[in-house]
Amino acid sequence: MILGKCPYCEGSVLSKKINVKGKNIKLYSCENAKKEYDESEQYVFTADSTCRFRVYSNAFLRWNKRSFSEYEMKKLLQDEQTIVRLHGRSGSGEYFKYVIPDLEYGISILWDEEVEKA
Template identity: 55%
Template sequence: MILGKCPNCDGDVIAINTIAQNQKVVLYTCENSKKEHDDSFQFVYTNDSTCNFRVYSNVFLKWNKKGFSKYEMKSLLDNGKVAIRLYSKKIKGEYFKYAMLDKDYGVSILWDEEVQ
């Protein structure tokens, strides 16, 4: 499933069902970002990989957001940012922040701006 254009290289961003850290997740990756296991079983980019855009659907798990949906990723690729719902155990409630595209990490939370 093609979700949009890669912000790094203008290739297609696709969704792939995979397993990471023994959990089923969706990997949103550029079609030009290719990885494989090397001799020491590390996951490394291949020689023909020309992009490094990759975002796992559990990227916001640290802030108690169970998953980053395909709809949210598509909206992020189309608009450059998307409002996401997070949950705080400390305040025992939910709050909203913007997630935005990040060249190094794929996606980051914009902590300084409030969601309208």
């Protein structure tokens, strides 16, 4: 499924279901960010890969957010930012933060920016 245009190369960002360590998650990646296993069993970008934009749906597990949804990814690609709801360690206390595209990590949380209340 095509979610939008890549923020770096204008290629299409696709959603794929994958299985990582026995868990089913979604991978949102630019059509130009191709990876494969090399001879040393490392998962690396291919020689013809021209982009590196990739985001796993479980990117925010550390902050008790189970999944980064397709809707959130579409909004991120369209508006170049989106708001996510994160939770404290014990599950208590929720807070909202902006997320933006990041060339190195796929996405980044803007910790120093406060989300304006509507």
